[in-house]
Amino acid sequence: MARPPAARNKCLDAYISLLCEEGERAATLEATASRAGVSKGGLLYHFASKEALAVGVIESTEEHVQLDLARMSEVPEGASVYYVQTSAEVDTELDRHLVAVQRLAQAGVSSASEMLKDVHSRWFQLILDEVGDQSIAHLVILIGEGLYAHLATPDSWYQSTFDGRLQELLDLVPQLKKLKQLNE
């Protein structure tokens, strides 16, 4: 496919920012157009409807997800550590996209819910491949999810209390594999 025009990308980016920062309700056509620096008509040329905008977000997200999964399976520190580490990263393109998709899912966009479900199962599979135990893999997924949930909530408890302690947490992740042995 031909590379999309710059204005189209600006619209998509503006919509994603609004979804993340102000929620789905605030992400109106007018607000999106305004933030993208175009008129409502200009926006509607690239995305014929609200729904088309959502589809655009999901397609763009899928590209970022594919890159992430490829890295996750190759990285030297292992899938678990990579997953938790990247879950805590704010302001990466992938995370902005995933937060936006989550907002859409919560607003009832079913293709967004399906994408999240699919992404989670792919992450889970890579982590399971590494740690070799379902319960431990779930634990890792949930820790990442917890970080991500805080990330997705601006001004959360996370920023004030947890800031600077990420490394301590990452150090604990590889230890999780030992839990099962302790348990037996």
Next chain:
Amino acid sequence: MARPPAARNKCLDAYISLLCEEGERAATLEATASRAGVSKGGLLYHFASKEALAVGVIESTEEHVQLDLARMSEVPEGASVYYVQTSAEVDTELDRHLVAVQRLAQAGVSSASEMLKDVHSRWFQLILDEVGDQSIAHLVILIGEGLYAHLATPDSWYQSTFDGRLQELLDLVPQLKKLKQLNE
């Protein structure tokens, strides 16, 4: 304070349900009134504005939170296990309220954000009191958050993959305290 009339409670409950199930945008005055079985005018008698409805949710949530914190500090299995366990519970009044408050926070209602921040810090303190280590306490909080995040996303990956495995996870929680010793 005098006990509020039944219709008022039905309105609040309808608004909370809509926030949880269909998102903040779908939780309009009309939809809320309709679900509560009253007219728009009837709703607006009890809650003079959208904002008043949000305040109502937050006040009601605070009551449920206080009860939960009291239980959490007394329960025999310990604060950590109680916290993770209740994070996984769907359809309790507390969880419905917290999901609703989260939706409001994401929609930019600042008093909702502040309440969530406050609740998290109170949970954290009780867990820290039990486990005695900041990093482990964070781990517990994040696992609960991860569960809660899935709970708050209907039709998530959680239901299909994780269902029935909660007990295994709960068994691992008390083991987390041992991680720090392993690390030293």
Next chain:
DNA sequence: GTCTATAAAAAGATAGAC
């Protein structure tokens, strides 16, 4: 307390000029 009617604003979308 609860309802209907109505007003005022905002949101999504179309048409057509440039």
Next chain:
DNA sequence: GTCTATCTTTTTATAGAC
């Protein structure tokens, strides 16, 4: 491709009857 003007529907809120 991008804009302005306009239309329709939805949403919030008010006024006043019952």
